[in-house]
Amino acid sequence: MAFSLRKSKYVIYNNLKTRMGLFGITKNRSCWTSSPTHHHSTPIAAPFVQTFRNTCASFRNTGTLFSARRFESIKAGKQVLDFPGGMVAFTSEMSFISESPKERAHCYRVLDDNGQPIIHQNIVNEEVSITMYAHMVTLQIMDTIFYEAQRQGRISFYLTTNGEEAINIASAAALTIDDLIFPQYREPGVLLWRGFTLQEFANQCFGNKADYGKGRQMPIHYGSNKHNYFTISSTIATQLPHAVGAAYSLKMEKKDACVVTYFGDGGSSEGDFHAALNFAAVMEVPVIFICRNNGWAISTPTSDQFRSDGVVVKGKAYGVRSIRVDGNDALAIYNAVHAAREMAISEHRPILIEALAYRVGHHSTSDDSTKYRPANEIEFWRTSRDPVTRFRKWIESNGWWSGEAESELRSSVRKELLHAIQFAEKVEKPSISNIFTDVYDIPPLNLCEQEISLRETIKRYPEDYPPNVPV
Amino acid sequence: MASSLRRYGRRAVSMCRTRKPAFSTSCDDTSLLPQSGTSINLFSAINQALHIALETDSRAYVFGEDVSFGGVFRCTTGLADRFGKHRVFNTPLCEQGIVGFGVGLAAMGNRAIAEIQFADYIYPAFDQIVNEAAKFRYRSGNQFNCGGLTIRAPYGAVGHGGHYHSQSPEAFFCHVPGIKVVIPRSPQQAKGLLLSCIRDSNPIVFFEPKWLYRLAVEEVPEHDYMLPLSEAEVIREGSDITLVGWGAQLSIMEEACLDAEKDGISCELIDLKTLIPWDKETVEASVRKTGRLLISHEAPVTGGFGAEISASIVERCFLRLEAPVARICGLDTPFPLVFETFYLPTKNKILDAIKSTVNY
Ligand SMILES: Cc1ncc(C[n+]2csc(CCOP(=O)(O)OP(=O)(O)O)c2C)c(N)n1
Ligand SMILES: [Mg+2]
Numbered sequence: 034m035a036f037s038l039r040k041s042k043y044v045i046y047n048n049l050k051t052r053m054g055l056f057g058i059t060k061n062r063s064c065w066t067s068s069p070t071h072h073h074s075t076p077i078a079a080p081f082v083q084t085f086r087n088t089c090a091s092f093r094n095t096g097t098l099f100s101a102r103r104f105e106s107i108k109a110g111k112q113v114l115d116f117p118g119g120m121v122a123f124t125s126e127m128s129f130i131s132e133s134p135k136e137r138a139h140c141y142r143v144l145d146d147n148g149q150p151i152i153h154q155n156i157v158n159e160e161v162s163i164t165m166y167a168h169m170v171t172l173q174i175m176d177t178i179f180y181e182a183q184r185q186g187r188i189s190f191y192l193t194t195n196g197e198e199a200i201n202i203a204s205a206a207a208l209t210i211d212d213l214i215f216p217q218y219r220e221p222g223v224l225l226w227r228g229f230t231l232q233e234f235a236n237q238c239f240g241n242k243a244d245y246g247k248g249r250q251m252p253i254h255y256g257s258n259k260h261n262y263f264t265i266s267s268t269i270a271t272q273l274p275h276a277v278g279a280a281y282s283l284k285m286e287k288k289d290a291c292v293v294t295y296f297g298d299g300g301s302s303e304g305d306f307h308a309a310l311n312f313a314a315v316m317e318v319p320v321i322f323i324c325r326n327n328g329w330a331i332s333t334p335t336s337d338q339f340r341s342d343g344v345v346v347k348g349k350a351y352g353v354r355s356i357r358v359d360g361n362d363a364l365a366i367y368n369a370v371h372a373a374r375e376m377a378i379s380e381h382r383p384i385l386i387e388a389l390a391y392r393v394g395h396h397s398t399s400d401d402s403t404k405y406r407p408a409n410e411i412e413f414w415r416t417s418r419d420p421v422t423r424f425r426k427w428i429e430s431n432g433w434w435s436g437e438a439e440s441e442l443r444s445s446v447r448k449e450l451l452h453a454i455q456f457a458e459k460v461e462k463p464s465i466s467n468i469f470t471d472v473y474d475i476p477p478l479n480l481c482e483q484e485i486s487l488r489e490t491i492k493r494y495p496e497d498y499p500p501n502v503p504v
Numbered sequence: 505m506a507s508s509l510r511r512y513g514r515r516a517v518s519m520c521r522t523r524k525p526a527f528s529t530s531c532d533d534t535s536l537l538p539q540s541g542t543s544i545n546l547f548s549a550i551n552q553a554l555h556i557a558l559e560t561d562s563r564a565y566v567f568g569e570d571v572s573f574g575g576v577f578r579c580t581t582g583l584a585d586r587f588g589k590h591r592v593f594n595t596p597l598c599e600q601g602i603v604g605f606g607v608g609l610a611a612m613g614n615r616a617i618a619e620i621q622f623a624d625y626i627y628p629a630f631d632q633i634v635n636e637a638a639k640f641r642y643r644s645g646n647q648f649n650c651g652g653l654t655i656r657a658p659y660g661a662v663g664h665g666g667h668y669h670s671q672s673p674e675a676f677f678c679h680v681p682g683i684k685v686v687i688p689r690s691p692q693q694a695k696g697l698l699l700s701c702i703r704d705s706n707p708i709v710f711f712e713p714k715w716l717y718r719l720a721v722e723e724v725p726e727h728d729y730m731l732p733l734s735e736a737e738v739i740r741e742g743s744d745i746t747l748v749g750w751g752a753q754l755s756i757m758e759e760a761c762l763d764a765e766k767d768g769i770s771c772e773l774i775d776l777k778t779l780i781p782w783d784k785e786t787v788e789a790s791v792r793k794t795g796r797l798l799i800s801h802e803a804p805v806t807g808g809f810g811a812e813i814s815a816s817i818v819e820r821c822f823l824r825l826e827a828p829v830a831r832i833c834g835l836d837t838p839f840p841l842v843f844e845t846f847y848l849p850t851k852n853k854i855l856d857a858i859k860s861t862v863n864y
Contacts (some may be wrong), residue, residue, distance in 0.1 A: 189664035189841075240842040248842035251666035267668035268599060268625060302596035304628060330597050332573040337594040405573040467834065469841045479806060483835050485847060494852045498845055 078185040104132055137342045140389055141369060142359035146417070148426025155207070156364050159433045165206050165363060167442055169198040169421045171307075171442075173220045174446045175231065176394070179238060182454055183398045188238045190252045193221050196393030199363040199420035200325050202226055204388075207370035208293060213279055214262045215272040215294035218253055219325060219392075223295075227260040231450050235457035242463040247471070270300040273309035273322065277383075280318035284381055290320035291377040299330025301344045310351040313383035318431035321373045323384045324355075325360065327392035332405040360390030361420035363425070391418065465491075516745050541723035546716045549691035549724050550579045550656075553698040554617065556728045558587045561615050564702065566592045568602055568619030570655075576621060577658055577717050599625055602657060603632035607640065607707075611654035615702055623659035623711055624671045637707040638682030651705035656698070658714035659687075660802055663847060666841035670802035672751075672834070677709050678780040678812065684708040685779040686733060687751040690716070691724045696731030697777060703817050704733060713752035720755075736783035738790065742772035745796040748787055748813055750776045753800050753849065760854035769862050779809055787813065788820050795826040796861050800849050805833035827864030830857040 041309075103384045112123040145151055157165070176193035183191040192203055201222025214223055221234065233243075237255050240248035246256060246264060256264025266272065276294035283290050299308055301324060313320050324344045328335055341347060350357030354376065358369045366388060373384040391414035402411065428434040465487070469480045476484075491504055498504075544552070557564045560747055566583055572594045574581035584592040595602050599620055607618035620626045626633075633655070641649040661670050676684045684706050686696035694712065701708040713720075714747050740756070749757045754775055759808055761771035776782055791797050799810035814829040832849040841845055 174505065247669065249838070249840040251664070251669070251841055254666070267666075268627075299597040301596045302601070304598065304600050329578065330569075332570045333594045333597065337572070338596050399576070462842050465843060465846055468837055468840055468846055472837050479836050483805075487835070490850075490853055492848075493856070494850075497850055497852055499842075502842060502846070 070350045104118040105180050107273075112501060132340075134342055134346070138345045138357045140357045140359050141365050142362045143364040143368060144362045144423055144427055145498055146423065148423045148430065150364075150427070156365060159428075159431070161206065162424075162428050162431075165202050165367075166421075166424055166434065168202045168206075168222065168226050169363070169424065170439075170442055171446050172201060172225055173421060174443065175221070175225070175234060175450060178447070178450045178454065179192070179234075179252075180394075180398065182238070187454070187458060188252050190398055191238070192218060192397040193394035194222060196391045196414055196418075196420070197325055197327060199361065199366055199424065200323070200360045200388045200390055203363040203366035204293070204295075204323055204370045207367045208374060209290065210261060211288070211290040212374070213276075213277065213283070213290065213292045214260075214263065215256075215276040215292060216262065216265055217272065217296050217300060217325075218265050218267070219297070219327075220295045221253065221255060224255055224257060224260055224262050225393070227257075227262065229255070229257055229260055229262070230445075232263070232456065232463050233257070235453040239454075239460070240455040240462060241457055241460035243457075243460055244463070247467045248463045270296055270303035270305040270309075272296070273300070273303075273305050274312060274319050275320055276322075277312045277316065280313070280320035280383075281316050284318050284371050289378060291321060291374055293321045293323060295323045295325060297330060298324065298326040298328070298335050298338055299333065300324075301347065302330075302338055307351075310348065310353055310385065314352040318383060319377035320383045321370065321377055321382055322348075322383065323370070324385070324387045324496060326387050327360075327390045329392050329396070329402070329406070331396045331400060332402070334406075341345070343387055343389070345385065345387035353383045353385050355385040355387070357387045357389065360388030361418050361423060363420060363424045390420070393419075417482075435460060462499070463501040512554040541725045543721050544691055545718050546688075546691045546694050546712070546720045547577055547579050547718065548697040550694060550698060550712060551581055551583075552724065552726070553695045553702070554580060554583055555586070556699060557615065557617065557702045558583065558591060560728060561584035561703075563613065564591070564615035564617060565609060566617045566619070567595050567605070569595060569597055569621045571595070571619055572773070575619060578760075579618065579656070579712075579717075599627075599629040600632050603629035603653075604636065606653045606655065607632060607637050607650045610707070611640065611648055613652065615652045616650075616654070617702055618653065618655045620655060622669055622671075622714075623657040623673050624668045626655075626657050626673060626709075628670050630676070633677065633683065633707075633709065634680050638680045640682075640707070642682060649705070650707050653707040654698075654704075655707070655709045656700045657709065657711055658717070659711040659750050659840070660713050660715055662715045663844065664841065665839070665844075667838050670765060670839040670844075672711075672801065674709075674711055674750075674779055674801075675803055675807060675809045678809050682707070684733065684781065685711070686777065687711045687713070687779065688777070689713070689751055689754045690720050690861065691722050693731060693775075695724055697733070699728065700730040700733050711751065715752050716755075727801050731777075734778045734781050734783055736777060736786040737775045738772060738786065739775050740771065740773035742770035742794065744770045744794055745798060745858055746772045746774060746787065746790040746794045747798045747800065747854075747858075748774045748776055748810075749800045750779060753802055756849070756851050757800055757854055759851045760858060763851065763855050764858045767859065769858060771858060776813075782813070784816055784820070787817060791817050791821045792824055795824055796864075797821075797825070798830040798832065798854070798857055798861060800832040800854055802834045802848060804836045805831050805838045806831050827861045830861045832857050 114121040114123060118301045143150060172194055176195055178193045180193055182188050197219060201220050205223040205226035208228060236243040237246060238252040254265040256262060273294055273296060276292045280292040326344055330338060345357040356369055359365045369386055373386060376382060377384050393411060393415045469476050469484045472480060554566055566580055570576055571580045571592060572584045588783050602618050606618040609616040637650050637653055659672050674685055677683060686697055686701050686708055688697045688797060698710060701710050715779055747757050757773055761773055772794055774787060774790060799813050801808055801810055810831040814831060832854045834849060835847050
């Protein structure tokens with residue numbers, strides 16, 4: 034089934050977009066307004082912003098910034114500070130704002146652990162659901178086979194998305210191809226959804242001459258201009274401010290699109306995360322920050338990463354509307370991202386989504402996570418909380434999926450992948466002129482000289498160099 | 505003691521870039537090796553140094569990303585168990601935080617030993633190193649200092665690291681008055697130099713050659729010892745040309761020296777060890793003897809630290825030089841994954857440069 038998808042992905046995809054619009058929007062509107070977190074954040078943020086604007090206006094007109102009007106009494110007995118940034122009420126009660134909420138931010142979900150809807154509403158239709166499921170399975174198989182290929186020494190590195198398939202696929206499904214993606218590295222499913230082929234994935238991992246990155250980066254550092262997917266950098270969180278800048282451009286061009294950027298719980302500790310959220314709020318740009326809080330940053334548990342109630346609460350501090358979502362519930366992710374997109378574009382505002390999931394795999398092929406976390410914890414999430422199984426239960430209970438479809442899907446994806454890998458492995462590497470291009474738009478003199486000198490060295494010592502890299 | 509130990513580092517590491525298993529060691533005269541020494545690799549030598557640092561100074565702290573469970577390169581293995589989670593701990597994923605925290609901790613008279621997981625990820629901490637750590641003493645008229653700060657970071661090629669797990673950023677830091685930059689070439693050197701850095705009264709960036717973490721094995725004395733900073737070491741004597749390098753590159757340079765010897769060229773090889781402030785005298789004395797100089801490093805040639813060495817030696821030895829100073833370094837490109845061997849300053853590139861310099 035995924036095969037027909039692959040063949041005519043764009044046709045189906047566009048088809049789906051139109052249909053999803055019908056189902057998605059009406060229902061999704063209610064989903065954010067009914068969210069308990071939003072009821073708390075919206076009323077606090079909105080009047081504050083308003084006051085700020087009014088205050089500014091009156092200051093400019095009268096030039097009385099520090100005049101007697103500064104202490105103004107609105108209601109009898111209630112003193113208010115006319116402070117740059119908005120009115121602040123005085124109080125005689127000395128109370129510190131608590132470092133932690135009485136209750137942790139709630140987590141939005143649609144499906145329960147058994148894949149049964151908690152609320153009955155029209156969510157995604159059969160076609161979209163099956164497409165989503167097929168992509169999740171494809172992602173899983175891709176992870177298994179590439180991981181194995183690394184173990185066999187055929188590729189130098191790999192990193193899986195196990196446990197985060199729903200975040201990958203469902204978020205991608207709720208977007209349009211015009212939305213720009215600034216990824217971390219654990220979101221290849223977004224690219225898969227957009228039509229990057231298994232062959233294209235394999236080409237990158239093998240760094241062959243068909244790799245768009247020209248063999249220069251480590252495996253899994255995908256990027257595809259035609260899929261609006263910016264090339265991955267290994268450096269954590271650096272993509273977040275880029276996303277804000279790109280979103281500003283979309284806003285200025287009045288595009289019907291937003292920017293979506295992904296990062297981990299670990300990434301939220303970097304300065305770039307804080308810069309990006311703050312910029313996004315101040316510049317009022319259509320950007321969605323999707324935090325995959327998977328509990329771990331390599332060996333570092335979230336308790337060593339932050340003491341806030343996760344990442345979702347940080348949005349409020351920056352004036353960014355935020356929601357926490359069950360990352361193992363594909364429908365919840367879909368709804369939240371869909372609603373976020375609507376708000377981001379129509380209101381020119383950033384949205385922060387924290388998806389709670391678990392990094393079921395090791396951090397990467399360089400890691401053995403049993404060194405720092407209990408095996409039964411991994412096992413629990415792998416079995417009882419698996420997002421793919423949960424989604425399968427849902428489509429099965431709708432009568433949209435069968436064991437037969439499942440085995441047909443799995444065997445054909447596997448076949449296609451094995452073929453893609455075998456092929457990618459045989460394709461030669463990019464030629465050595467690719468060392469010197471793209472450093473700048475045009476290679477300057479020093480690089481031209483270095484290329485000449487390198488070619489002379491290779492002529493003298495051909496045995497020093499890998500035979501599969503054409504000169 | 506330190507000076508006798510310096511000899512043990514001779515030809516400490518012999519390995520090549522084709523990922524053959526590293527051969528351990530070797531001292532020309534094995535009788536010089538202390539009885540207590542055992543053969544260990546470079547990450548274990550670092551680990552020993554950290555154990556000793558924490559053991560001998562109750563105000564020493566070790567911290568960084570993933571440090572608690574032993575670090576991604578196992579350098580901090582066992583430290584948290586032994587010294588407790590208040591002295592050895594994970595930090596949030598934030599390099600500017602790690603170094604800034606280290607500056608403050610050191611300013612209170614502690615030994616702050618910070619780990620940056622890869623040298624490639626030191627850049628978010630650049631401001632804290634360049635504007636803060638480096639100027640802390642100077643700007644306060646020596647009322648305050650953060651001399652107890654040591655920043656460890658694995659650097660350099662590793663065979664499959666691509667752009668962000670291969671860089672050699674030492675030159676950026678050599679341009680900053682107020683910090684020192686130190687790079688060891690072998691397990692013995694790593695242990696002695698790291699202990700000196702930790703106990704030095706200046707903030708130091710200590711780059712560890714990650715390719716050698718497992719590959720380089722040699723006998724390392726178990727006891728507490730320090731190797732002097734800002735002292736270069738002639739690790740191979742010769743008369744025709746002087747080669748200067750540091751870290752993992754020295755083993756490649758040494759292979760080139762051996763090949764050149766077969767052609768009757770006698771090479772002198774110097775390990776600079778401390779890049780800033782560097783030991784000009786040792787290099788100058790050698791060049792006065794040989795009349796020729798070659799510098800090699802993995803970092804891109806343009807603006808690399810080789811340029812500084814070259815300029816200084818030309819200033820001091822202009823009339824003695826019989827050929828232009830040669831630099832065999834990384835290409836002026838980002839570090840490219842599948843082209844790694846093409847990018848690197850390989851043995852034969854060095855060998856060719858030795859020959860053309862000698863035959864100039
Ligand atoms: C600036 C920077 N520092 C350190 C690293 C090393 N590193 C790679 S992944 C990682 C953990 C990231 O964790 P998280 O953001 O939670 O993402 P996850 O791997 O869980 O998806 C670290 C520390 C890096 N890549 N970049
Ligand atoms: Mg994580």
